[in-house]
Amino acid sequence: MQSEHNMKACGIVHKYGDNVDTDVIIPARYLNSSDPKELAKKCMEDIDADFVNRVKLGDIMVANKNFGCGSSREHAPIAIKASGISCVIAETFARIFYRNAINIGLPIIECPEAAKQISAGDQVEIDFDSGMIYDRTTGKEFKGQAFPEFMQQIIRAEGLINYINQKQEN
């Protein structure tokens, strides 16, 4: 489970390959809704129809390079977050997905070693403060790339909207 106080995530891994695009994360045929709960029911449907049945609150998604490529639909990170996923680890993220995830408060970490070595079904724990990723199944540890201070501020504010409000109040 992810706790907002100590910024940790812990869960079972769902593993995917290269170039997971936003059309398979949330197919456009479902974009006539913007309700997170409705979107979550269709998350990953076109590449992993059973994902929505398997996923449990706090689980972790791990993928290889260019995760979230394709369209700018914010519905993609919204669907992943609302499905219960507490963090996405990938070798690299497509840039719009990267921004969107931070802006809506879905934690993501770039870590090529973790992306390669963590397997589906592993129990993984992440400490966001240190950027450390612990694979409790294999005992391996990985150091994820830390966010620049500016992005950490957005994440701490739980998204861009709160960040802007806080900045204007100051």
Add this chain to the structure above:
Amino acid sequence: MTQKILAAHAGLESVEAGQLIEADLDMVLANDITGPVAIHEVAKLNKKTVFDKDKVALVPDHFAPNKDIKSAEHCKCVREYAKEHGITNYFEVGQMGIEHALLPEKGLVVAGDTCIGADSHTCTYGALGAFSTGVGSTDMGAGMITGKAWFKVPSAIRFILTGKLGKWVSGKDVILHIIGMIGVDGALYRSMEFAGDGVANLTMDDRFTIANMAIEAGAKNGIFPVDEKTIEYIKERSTKPYHVFCADEDAVYDETYTIDLSSLKPTVAFPHLPENTKTVEEAGDIKIDQVVIGSCTNGRISDIRAAAKVLEGRKVADGVRAIVIPATQAIYLQAMEEGLLKTFIEAGCIVSTPTCGPCLGGHMGILAAGERAVSTTNRNFVGRMGHTESEVYLASPAVAAASAVTGKISEPSELGL
């Protein structure tokens, strides 16, 4: 070139790759899919008013004309927001077109601008020598209210274009060739800058098509130098002041590729990634069920003309559905006046009002299991145009039109053209 535009909009002398900056925005765009999410988000902001009602564009084009009740509610949400906030550049069905064809046509983006849009193909306006990039709804909403956005300054890859395209070879073949060469993450987080004397031989429509698909290589933006063709295009359409930025002689690039335009051949991207490119010659015998000619990538007048030239006096093959979608009302009208719509209808095509519809599997031509389409759109991911077991082959309007005639992936030369 990108770095210079960003520096100017951040009030800085210069910027360098990796630097985080906050830049002033000249245009902020959303559509009927991304707009409602942005509108919902900005309702949580303390400041409610838009930063400049002339610098926001709202275009219902994806699931418009409304494809179902939920889409109708989304379009209504955008319409009511535009009315409430006095958004100058709201385009209702009847005036609207596919956003990335419409904004340049209306003169809303010019050289030197910095522009964000909640649509990944916002990178299209790089053809005008603007910095333009796709963002999500929250970024768009924040930009619409504050007039600013944060960027990590990208490094750049340079593509030096030389020579001239051959007959029936277009901007689409150029960008498909490049994506095939560098891959769908080949330009990830970076800027694709086009240069070289071959640029002068590309039409503005070709440049829009090339910049449009920069995102398909993972790029933050694609950008062309400004030349006489750019200035002429802008002056005909806009009264906005434009600013010409040039890349420094000693500018630093991560990589440089040189591409001889005359060596390129009609190219097609096989399922399910835009990087899976082959020349049409190498494609083999691929039978098809549907052809789509249109989209923000290839729905401009030269695209429609190229398709009409191939289809003139010919018939769409039995068993093939050919759907032609001019990208804006102005293009539609021009195609009508030039007699191109008659050519399409006589050939057995249908001609639709502007919409993104089939490109993203929304409406106006969805594929069933096992069906194949040749499409002038920009993505061929699993399920992009319909069933997960359908297939999309990306190609130019000329190749799509030739394929409609033969019923398999073909180029115009196979028809004796």
